[in-house]
Amino acid sequence: MCLILSALIYGIAPMLAKLAYRGGVNGITLTFLRAFLMLPVLAVLVTMRGQSFRLTKKEFTKITALGVVGGALSTISLYLAYDYTATGLATTLHFIYPLIIVIASAMIYREKIAGFKLAAVMLVTVGIFLFVDLNNAAEIIGVIMAVMSGIFYSFYVIYMDHSGLDGMDYAKLTFYMMLIMSVGTLIFGTATHTIDMSEMNGMGWIISAVISFIVTVGAIPLFQLGVRYEGASTAGIISALEPVTTIILGALLLNEAMSIAQYLGGALMICGVVLTEKYG
Secondary structure, eight states: OHHHHHHHHHHHHHHHHHHHHHTTOOHHHHHHHHHHTTHHHHHHHHHHTTOOOOOOHHHHHHHHHIIIIIIIIHHHHHHHHTTTSOHHHHHHHHTTHHHHHHHHHHHHSOOOOOHHHHHHHHHHHHHHHHHOOTTOHHHHHHHHHHHHHHHHHHHHHHHHHHHSGGGSOHHHHHHHHHHHHHHHHHHHHHHHTOOOOTTOOHHHHHHHHHHHIIIIIIIHHHHHHHHHHHOHHHHHHHTTHHHHHHHHHHHHHSOOOOOHHHHHHHHHHHHHHHHHHHHO
16 A cells, blocks of 8 residues: 555655646756755654654765755656656656666676566666657657656666665655755755746745645655565556556646557557566
């Protein structure tokens, strides 16, 4: 149930992000607000759970790497992708991260790649070519940003698994991740002059706050708990609900038209992900 709810929340978030953009928010600002707005709530949760805020030097270093790469860079890339392409396409391309994990694990940790994993890579590769309109320059930018978000998120999953951080209290870990993510995004946004709240209207602020709440207090801790209870393989299979949710809602609520080839491509990509996780 934790993993199902997490996937559904993550699938809803892109729809809300599109609406937030109409309220004067850009991708970098939304990334910052998503992490920053819920820090007081997370601090209360940590206190209520009787957890200490103290971190060792090693824990701080690990969480910083996790928050900057797996949090800030992954989310910034994905939210920027929404500016250039359909939410369903961006989310599906982001969801190649389990396959990236397979390849990275083989190269870094010398894990043997089985035949079914190679078949899954082929499914996803074919799916990408069917799904993407390479004649659209803006679409290409969105595709690149979405794939980058998947690469950064694969680091998050691998590092979480091998750093020992998955054993930390979920509220405490989420609090520090969001703190570091907000600081990292603020530095990036200030340096690139991309954090701008001057054009935000009431709708932009409300939707940004809703996204921050459901993702930071809902999706992230639920996913961490789900992985702890069921393991990474089950988490990967159930998380396939995320792009499916986004694609369906994009078509129903945002009138994002998709061709038959794109539907087929998305289906092949999801099949590749499920194949990898199911038999991994």
